[in-house]
Amino acid sequence: MGVGIEVATLNAWYGTNHTLQDINLHIPPNHVTALIGPSGCGKSTFVRCLNRLHETNPIARVTGVVRIGDLDIYKDAKPVEIRRRVGMVFQRPNPFPTMSIYDNVAAGLKLNGYHNRRSLDEIVERSLKDSALWGEVKDDLKKKSGASLSGGQQQRLCIARALAVDPEVLLMDEPASALDPVSTSKIEDLIFQLKSQYTIVIVTHNMQQAARVAEKTGFFLNGRMVEFDSTHKIFTNPSDKRTEDYITGRFG
Amino acid sequence: MSRDEFKIRYNMRVLTDHTITALAILATLIVIAPLLLIFGQVIYKGASSLNLAFFIRSPKPVGEMGGGMANAILGSGIMLGVASAIGVPIGIGGGIFLAEFGRGTKFANAIRFTADVLNGVPSIVMGLAIYSLIVIPQHHFSALSGGVALGIMMIPTVCRTTEEMLLMVPHAVREAALGLGVPNWRSVLSITVKTASPGIITGCMLAFARVAGETAPLIFTALGNQFWSASLDQPIAALPLQIYVYALSPYDDWHRLAWAGSLVLIVLIVLAVSLVRFVTSRGVLKGAS
Numbered sequence: 001m002g003v004g005i006e007v008a009t010l011n012a013w014y015g016t017n018h019t020l021q022d023i024n025l026h027i028p029p030n031h032v033t034a035l036i037g038p039s040g041c042g043k044s045t046f047v048r049c050l051n052r053l054h055e056t057n058p059i060a061r062v063t064g065v066v067r068i069g070d071l072d073i074y075k076d077a078k079p080v081e082i083r084r085r086v087g088m089v090f091q092r093p094n095p096f097p098t099m100s101i102y103d104n105v106a107a108g109l110k111l112n113g114y115h116n117r118r119s120l121d122e123i124v125e126r127s128l129k130d131s132a133l134w135g136e137v138k139d140d141l142k143k144k145s146g147a148s149l150s151g152g153q154q155q156r157l158c159i160a161r162a163l164a165v166d167p168e169v170l171l172m173d174e175p176a177s178a179l180d181p182v183s184t185s186k187i188e189d190l191i192f193q194l195k196s197q198y199t200i201v202i203v204t205h206n207m208q209q210a211a212r213v214a215e216k217t218g219f220f221l222n223g224r225m226v227e228f229d230s231t232h233k234i235f236t237n238p239s240d241k242r243t244e245d246y247i248t249g250r251f252g
Numbered sequence: 253m254s255r256d257e258f259k260i261r262y263n264m265r266v267l268t269d270h271t272i273t274a275l276a277i278l279a280t281l282i283v284i285a286p287l288l289l290i291f292g293q294v295i296y297k298g299a300s301s302l303n304l305a306f307f308i309r310s311p312k313p314v315g316e317m318g319g320g321m322a323n324a325i326l327g328s329g330i331m332l333g334v335a336s337a338i339g340v341p342i343g344i345g346g347g348i349f350l351a352e353f354g355r356g357t358k359f360a361n362a363i364r365f366t367a368d369v370l371n372g373v374p375s376i377v378m379g380l381a382i383y384s385l386i387v388i389p390q391h392h393f394s395a396l397s398g399g400v401a402l403g404i405m406m407i408p409t410v411c412r413t414t415e416e417m418l419l420m421v422p423h424a425v426r427e428a429a430l431g432l433g434v435p436n437w438r439s440v441l442s443i444t445v446k447t448a449s450p451g452i453i454t455g456c457m458l459a460f461a462r463v464a465g466e467t468a469p470l471i472f473t474a475l476g477n478q479f480w481s482a483s484l485d486q487p488i489a490a491l492p493l494q495i496y497v498y499a500l501s502p503y504d505d506w507h508r509l510a511w512a513g514s515l516v517l518i519v520l521i522v523l524a525v526s527l528v529r530f531v532t533s534r535g536v537l538k539g540a541s
Contacts, residue, residue: 051431053427053430053431056427056430058356080433080434080435081433082433083430083431083432083433084432084433085433087431087432088431090424090427090428090431092424094422094424094425094427094428095428096425096428096429096443096446096447097425097447098446098447098449107429107432107434107443108432108433108434111429111432111434111438111439111442111443112432112433112434112438158428161428161432162431162432165432165433
C-alpha cells in the first residue's frame with residue numbers, strides 16, 4: 001500500500017543556487033500527483049529530495065521536513081533505507097547495461113543481499129507483469145541484456161526494477177519524455193493501474209499528460225510551489241494568475 | 253544555379269571525397285606497415301629455428317647445437333604472474349579510488365600525478381630502484397624482484413585506464429543503483445566497475461603486454477639464468493633477457509634462437525591477451541555496453 005507524504009518548509013540548494021524555497025505540500029496516499037512547471041523550476045530537485053538522491057551531489061544541501069508515512073526521512077532514517085521505500089524512475093531509461101533482463105529486475109534485491117532463488121523468480125515475474133512487460137520478454141529473461149530492448153521497453157523494465165523492491169512511493173521524473181507516443185500511452189496506462197498499490201509522484205513537462213494521469217497537480221515556478229490543487233481545478237479554474245498563464249501557454 | 257555550374261561543383265565534391273578517402277587509407281597502411289614488417293621478419297627468421305626442443309629444453313653451452321628456451325618461457329610466465337598479482341589489484345583499486353571516492357580531492361590529484369610520473373619513469377631506472385630495494389638487502393638476484401619490478405610498472409597503466417573507464421560509465425547508471433537503495437560501495441563494485449569491466453580488462457592486457465617484453469628492469473633483478481629454475485628466490489631466465497643476450501652474442505646459432513625467442517614471445521602475448529578476452533567475454537553480457 002502507498003503512504004502519504006508530508007512536506008514542510010523544504011529548502012534545497014545546489015552550491016549557492018537556492019533551487020527550492022519553502023515548499024509545503026501534502027501528497028495523498030494511493031493517488032497520482034503531477035508536478036508541472038517550466039524547465040529549471042525545481043520540480044526534479046523536489047522529487048529528488050523525496051528519496052534523498054539530491055544530496056548525492058557533493059554541492060547540494062537540504063533543510064526542512066519530509067515525512068513519508070510515519071518516517072521523518074531526514075531525521076529517522078539512512079538514505080539507503082529510504083530509497084528502498086521510495087522507488088524512482090528517471091527521465092532516460094537507465095537499465096544496467098551489463099545485466100540480463102532478469103538481473104536488472106532483481107538488482108535491487110540481489111545487491112542488497114537477498115538471494116532466495118525461488119522467491120526472486122516470483123518477484124521478477126510479478127514486477128514484469130505489473131509493469132506490462134512480461135509478455136514481451138518472458139522468453140529472453142536471462143538471455144537478453146536489458147540494453148537490447150527498445151526505449152519504451154527499457155523504461156518499463158526500469159519501472160519493474162523499481163517495483164521489485166516493493167516500495168511504498170514511486171517517483172517518476174519525466175518518465176515518458178524520451179519515448180514515442182505509443183510507449184508513452186503504455187506508461188500512462190501503467191501509472192493508472194499502479195496507483196492502487198503505490199503513491200505516485202510524476203514530474204512532467206507535458207500538461208496533457210498531467211491532466212490525463214493525475215488527480216492532484218502542483219505548479220512550480222522559480223523554485224517555489226505556486227499552486228497545488230486537484231488537477232481539474234488547476235486546469236480549469238486556477239486560483240493563481242501565474243498558473244493560468246502557464247497552463248494557457250503564455251510562457252514556459 | 254545553372255545546370256552546368258551544378259555539375260562542376262558536384263564533380264569537385266566527388267573529387268575531394270575520393271582524395272580524402274585515399275589519404276585516410278594511405279595513413280592506415282602506414283600505421284599497420286611497421287607491425288606487418290616486424291611480424292613478417294620475426295616469422296621469416298624465427299620460424300625455421302622453432303622445434304619441440306625449443307619449448308622443452310634449457311639452453312646448451314656455447315658450441316653445442318640444439319637446446320631451447322623452456323626455462324625462459326617458464327621464467328617469463330612466473331614473473332608475469334607475480335607482476336599481475338601486484339599490478340592488477342593495486343592498479344584497479346587505485347583507479348576505483350580516483351574515479352569514485354577521491355574525485356576532486358587534493359589527495360586524489362596527487363595520486364593521479366604520481367601515477368603519471370611513474371608511467372614515465374624509464375624502465376632501466378625501475379630496475380635500479382628494485383635492485384637497491386630488494387636485491388641488495390637480499391644479497392642475491394631473484395625472480396621475485398623481477399616480478400615486483402614489472403608489477404610496479406603495470407600499476408600506473410592499469411590505474412589510469414581503470415579511472416578513465418569508470419568515468420565513462422554514465423551518471424544515470426550510478427543513480428539507478430543509488431535510487432534502488434543500494435549502498436554506494438556496493439553500487440561502485442557491482443554496477444560501475446562491472447559496467448566498465450571490458451575497458452578495465454583492456455587496460456590490464458595493455459599493461460601486461462607492455463611489461464611482458466621489458467628487458468631493462470630485469471637486468472638488475474632477475475639477472476637471467478642458463479638453467480632450469482622455478483624458484484622465486486633464485487635468479488631466473490626470461491624471454492626478453494634471453495633474446496637480448498643471444499642477439500648480442502657472436503654465435504649464429506644463438507642469433508637464430510634469439511629470432512625464435514622473439515617469435516615465441518610475440519605469439520605468447522597474443523595468446524594470453526586473446527585467452528583473457530575469450531574468457532571474459534562469454535555470456536549474455538558481451539554485446540551489452
